[in-house]
Amino acid sequence: MPLRKSLFARLLAVSALVAACSVAATAWLAVQTTSGAILQEQGQNLTADARIYHSLLGYAAAHPTWDGVGNTVRDLAAQSGRRIALTTEQRAPLADSAAPEKAAALPAQASAIVDPLSVDTALAAENAGPSGTPADRVDPRAVGPFRLPAAERTALRKIADRGVACLSESGIASDVVRTESGRPVIQVVGNDPDRLQGTRCTTDALDTPTATERKALKALNQLTDACLKRQDRSGVHLKLDLSWGQSAEPMPTAVPTVPPTEVPGAPPGIEPEAAPAATPSATPSVMPGTGPSPAVGTSEDDRAIASCVGTARREQLSSYVASPALLFISDTGGTTVPGFDLSPANTARIAGAAALVLALTVGASVLVGARLVRPLRALTGAAQRMRDGEDTVPVLVTADNEIGRLAATFNDMSAHRARLEAQRKAMVSDVAHELRTPLSNIRGWLEAAQDGVADPDPAFIASLHEEAVQLQHIIDDLQDLAQADAGALRLHPEPVRIEELLGQVAAAHQARAETAGVTLMVPPPRPDRLLPGLTADPVRLRQAIGNLVSNAVRHTPSGGKVTLHAYGSESGDAVLVDVTDTGTGIPAADLAHVFDRFWRGEKSRSRRTGGSGLGLAIVRKLAEAHGGTATAASVPGEGSVFTLRLPADLADRSEQP
DSSP states (O other): OOGGGOHHHHHHHHHHHHHHHHHHHHHHHHHHHHHHHHHHHHHHHHHHTHHHHHHHHHHHHHOSSOTTHHHHHHHHHHHHTSEEEEEETTOOEEEESSOTTTOOOOOSSOSEEEOTTSOOHHHHGGGOOTTOSOTTOOOTTOOGGGOOOHHHHHHHHHHHHHHHHHHHHTTOOEEEEEOTTSOEEEEETTSOGGGGTTOSOBOHHHHSOOHHHHHHHHHHHHHHHHHHHHTTOOOOOBOTTSOBSOOOOOOOOOOOSSOOBOOTTOOTTOOOBSSOBOOSSSSOOOOTTTSOOOOOOSSHHHHHHHHHHHHHHHHHHTTTSOOOEEEEEEOTTSOOOOOOOOOHHHHHHHHHHHHHHHHHHHHHHHHHHHHHHHHHHHHHHHHHHHHTTOOOOOOOOOOSSHHHHHHHHHHHHHHHHHHHHHHHHHHHHHHHHHHHHHHHHHHHHHHHHHHTSSOOOHHHHHHHHHHHHHHHHHHHHHHHHHHHHTTOOOOOOEEEOHHHHHHHHHHHHHHHHHHHTOEEEOOOOOTTSOOOOEEEOHHHHHHHHHHHHHHHHHTSOTTOEEEEEEEEOTTSSEEEEEEEEOSSOOOHHHHTTTTSTTOOSSTTOOTTTOOOSOHHHHHHHHHHHTTOEEEEEEETTTEEEEEEEEEOOHHHHHHOO
């Protein structure tokens, strides 16, 4: 057999392919799972230590150098139980919570970089406030030159307090919130800015930049214009919230409830207020670095301006914040969660394990395949010998598995085929024997008449007619069996009263029974068994019961009795018809063959002791055609009982109590 068609080769190829795919999938899953677990653990550790990062980031945003950060590092280490170390980007030490004599070497990879001008968004998100992380990644606490001096903070606080009082008189609860630069803003309780519409409280004075803010904003504007000029773009005018271009005018307000007054000690740049100030929104006036960056437009100019504003902010704040530092967070022993590195050595180990698994799989497949194919080849040889007509030796069954059961089934099929072949040969012989007898008689009488030995008188004609009828009966029986075997036996079912049908059969065989000296009787139905309705072909049913009666009369000696009885099953789902005789009975060894074709208990096949041997076979086929069964029970010397079991009508069964 070609290798590409061999079951063994296919099994081996499939096993190798499955093994290779399994090894590859397992290796990939192991790498992905391990890497994911390590990354997840690292992320969890960094999330748990985000407060440390946030605290150090705030220190860097408020101090131009890292001098004095040691106390903060030690306090954070004591609170978290971790070792915290800060170094420059060149890994020069800045602060370390561990004692120098006990400090282990720092890991090769830092936990994070502390840079207030380039915030790690993943870590900052853990401690972000309502405004979130700025889009330009500048820490909101890095305000630099925008930080207000005490005098300006005091003056603005007084204005904010008057605004809160004004809103309180209007029935609006609010509070003063101080931003990172020290500028106070008014926040309405509930963050509902629409409630401010219609009040007599204005926001102009509180929204006006102070002298410090104007100076810082001017410097930022110059840096931005210089950046734009390098790109051959026009300069812009920045506002306090870092937007550019025209801004919306303040909303007109009602007549102030507090007369204009000069704010004592107000810094230059704060004009006398016409009324207490209040913010018209839940998010008050924003300062550079204290809130979200302005939305960047979709045009190329807007993106360029936004980029220059961000660059100018970092340049302006660089001298006010500490330089970037490497942050190391580890346990007290100095170890961190190791990363997963698929090194060449690891790759070689994985490849070696995969090759070993593949080799073992191929070896096991060879052994299993050889054992699997061996009985299949034996089955193939036996089937070929069966095809060639040779006597088939049973295939050896070595195990109780699928192959063993296949071999056992093949042996059963082979034995059944041998029995069928023997039955076929016997049937051909039986048919020839059954047809030869009447034909020989007819031929003998005709030759005798032709030779003048016999006269064609009425007795002669009656003898020929009897032999012709017998021959026709055999042919009709064979045709019925052939139609039943082919599933072409046509039935014409209709409602049948089984008591009447039994009476008709008994009447038809009464004369033969009287001639044989046998009593033929049909007793009334049993009162303890309800007789359900029956739908069947009455002609075929009479034929089946008639064959049983004819057989019973033939094998019952003179003075005996044949009884026909119909009753319902205990479950009410079937109608049973018993034909009981008091004849010679059937030996137990022959009882299983009574419905076989051309079978006779008397092996001489004499006409005086039996018919053609087809009657009971036809009974079984007719019962099966009706969806029922035919069975026999016998006690030698006492008689036999043949039973037809036919399915009852469903409607009648549903109406039974």
